[in-house]
Amino acid sequence: MSAPVATSPGTEPLLSVEELHAGYDAADVLHGVSVTVGMGEFVCVLGANTAGKSTLLRSVSRLVPRSRGRIRFAGTDLMALPSHAVPGLGIAHVPEGRHVFPDMTVEENLRLGAFAVRHDPAISGRFDGVLRLFPRLAERRRQRAGTLSGGEQQMVAVGRALMLGPRLLILDEPSHGLAPIVVDELHRAFLDIHAGGTAILLVEQNTALALSVASRGYVLESGRVVLADTADALADNPRVREAYLGI
Amino acid sequence: MRPSLVLAAVALTVAALLPLTLDPAGYLIRVLTVTLLFAAMSQAWNIVGGLANQMSLGHAAFFGIGAYTSTILLVNYGLSPWIGMLAGAALGAAFAALVSVPTMGLRGHYFALATLAFGEVMRVIANSWPSLTGGPAGISVPFAPDSLLMLQFKSTLPYYYLMLAALVLVTAVFVVTKAGALGYRLRAVKENPDAAEVVGVDTARVKTIAAVMSGGIMAALGTAYAQFTFFFDPETVFGLGPISIRVALIAILGGIGTAAGPIVGAFVIIPLEELANSWLSAGTAGLSQLVYGILLMLIILVQPRGLVAPVEALAARWRTRRAR
Numbered sequence: 001m002s003a004p005v006a007t008s009p010g011t012e013p014l015l016s017v018e019e020l021h022a023g024y025d026a027a028d029v030l031h032g033v034s035v036t037v038g039m040g041e042f043v044c045v046l047g048a049n050t051a052g053k054s055t056l057l058r059s060v061s062r063l064v065p066r067s068r069g070r071i072r073f074a075g076t077d078l079m080a081l082p083s084h085a086v087p088g089l090g091i092a093h094v095p096e097g098r099h100v101f102p103d104m105t106v107e108e109n110l111r112l113g114a115f116a117v118r119h120d121p122a123i124s125g126r127f128d129g130v131l132r133l134f135p136r137l138a139e140r141r142r143q144r145a146g147t148l149s150g151g152e153q154q155m156v157a158v159g160r161a162l163m164l165g166p167r168l169l170i171l172d173e174p175s176h177g178l179a180p181i182v183v184d185e186l187h188r189a190f191l192d193i194h195a196g197g198t199a200i201l202l203v204e205q206n207t208a209l210a211l212s213v214a215s216r217g218y219v220l221e222s223g224r225v226v227l228a229d230t231a232d233a234l235a236d237n238p239r240v241r242e243a244y245l246g247i
Numbered sequence: 248m249r250p251s252l253v254l255a256a257v258a259l260t261v262a263a264l265l266p267l268t269l270d271p272a273g274y275l276i277r278v279l280t281v282t283l284l285f286a287a288m289s290q291a292w293n294i295v296g297g298l299a300n301q302m303s304l305g306h307a308a309f310f311g312i313g314a315y316t317s318t319i320l321l322v323n324y325g326l327s328p329w330i331g332m333l334a335g336a337a338l339g340a341a342f343a344a345l346v347s348v349p350t351m352g353l354r355g356h357y358f359a360l361a362t363l364a365f366g367e368v369m370r371v372i373a374n375s376w377p378s379l380t381g382g383p384a385g386i387s388v389p390f391a392p393d394s395l396l397m398l399q400f401k402s403t404l405p406y407y408y409l410m411l412a413a414l415v416l417v418t419a420v421f422v423v424t425k426a427g428a429l430g431y432r433l434r435a436v437k438e439n440p441d442a443a444e445v446v447g448v449d450t451a452r453v454k455t456i457a458a459v460m461s462g463g464i465m466a467a468l469g470t471a472y473a474q475f476t477f478f479f480d481p482e483t484v485f486g487l488g489p490i491s492i493r494v495a496l497i498a499i500l501g502g503i504g505t506a507a508g509p510i511v512g513a514f515v516i517i518p519l520e521e522l523a524n525s526w527l528s529a530g531t532a533g534l535s536q537l538v539y540g541i542l543l544m545l546i547i548l549v550q551p552r553g554l555v556a557p558v559e560a561l562a563a564r565w566r567t568r569r570a571r
Contacts, residue, residue: 085447087446095442095445099439104438160446164446
């Protein structure tokens with residue numbers, strides 16, 4: 001079980017990142033990273049703080065100014081697109097650090113999530129779905145997002161991403177700085193979202209939690225993939241256990 | 248009717264009737280005319296500064312482009328300032344699009360400094376190209392008898408109404424923009440540019456559109472100013488203090504991002520400047536500037552979110568009460 005696990009052999013994965021070099025200003029952060037996410041798959045990326053996990057996710061959303069390599073999503077070459085064209089393809093990105101629109105209400109925040117697909121008649125149904133997934137947002141519907149607690153803001157950010165009706169949901173450190181009870185609630189929601197058929201690419205500092213929800217994972221170290229395996233195998237891997245699980 | 252509309256109608260009626268009680272050749276109506284012009288300029292700045300949250304300190308560039316374009320066309324070719332105004336607005340809009348390219352990725356102070364530099368560059372160019380602009384000696388609008396076509400009048404009264412119409416027009420553009428699709432996108436960009444981009448808002452395009460609108464309007468107002476004063480030099484239309492900082496200050500002090508902010512700000516700052524100058528300039532040199540500065544600081548300290556902020560808060564409370 002040490003070789004990278006392929007996703008349903010014979011078919012092209014939903015997202016494929018090949019030999020990605022990416023970075024900011026002077027130095028590259030990623031040095032030839034290859035990652036795939038299959039249709040409806042739940043994949044996590046593990047690693048220390050400066051391993052390049054966020055840079056990988058931000059490269060997929062075309063938010064990293066300098067990048068070369070190949071990124072394909074459902075047959076489309078993402079490298080040829082500007083960042084604002086990415087959500088229209090069905091990639092929803094929840095950036096690190098709870099990026100809500102603070103002076104907009106919860107409802108306005110959610111509705112803006114469907115901006116790229118604003119003529120889609122399915123939007124109102126999705127809106128109800130988000131409020132069912134996070135009932136607390138229904139109570140806070142007319143409240144300014146900036147006045148919510150950290151956990152609630154993260155729910156807004158995730159709910160906003162779901163308004164796109166994404167085929168791939170990118171989650172960057174969604175539980176960072178949140179109380180354990182809220183983290184559990186969020187991760188239950190992620191499992192629900194995944195069960196609905198959405199592929200998820202998750203970056204998470206909390207390795208145990210990430211491996212408990214994802215089916216496959218990659219370990220990044222200094223901008224390179226050093227391990228790629230099923231979540232169960234990674235959880236049993238001595239190197240992962242020592243470095244990231246502290247066992 | 249919404250209370251803000253009632254308030255606007257009352258203010259407009261007062262503004263339309265007020266000159267009838269004033270000496271049409273007097274000092275007061277000139278101050279009011281300048282106040283209306285600066286309110287309109289600040290409202291144009293508000294499209295970029297208030298809606299896109301881009302603190303431009305270079306709006307004099309557009310203003311000066313408008314003033315010089317129409318005046319040069321008038322002096323050299325006898326073209327009506329109305330045509331010059333359109334040409335100037337087109338040039339101002341084009342220059343705004345051009346400046347947007349290098350400043351697009353800049354945020355906060357860096358954007359302010361970059362725009363400040365562009366404004367200063369225009370001032371230097373105007374000073375060092377006397378064959379076109381008249382250089383530091385300035386340029387005069389050639390005298391013509393009273394005529395709407397040539398936008399020239401002996402009395403201040405027509406200029407008062409010209410500036411009032413300009414202010415109403417620019418404010419309408421601001422309100423419609425803010426409430427429309429572009430305003431929605433600009434709000435997203437203003438509140439969180441990264442999040443706006445990941446939901447699919449083309450932040451660069453949205454900011455450029457706002458800059459082009461703002462720059463074009465600012466240039467048109469430059470023409471109105473040139474026709475009103477008859478004479479100007481690079482310092483008066485491209486100046487950092489006289490134009491760029493002033494229009495930003497008026498909007499910030501009145502209430503940035505609100506339609507009423509630049510109007511309230513202009514009606515506080517411009518008369519205040521005049522009072523400080525006329526009452527105190529006879530005394531110790533620099534005293535008027537000192538008093539003016541202290542007053543500005545007091546206003547900022549007491550009402551940091553702008554003079555219209557308490558009214559806005561009151562209106563918001565009234566709306567929520569009615570919504571229940």
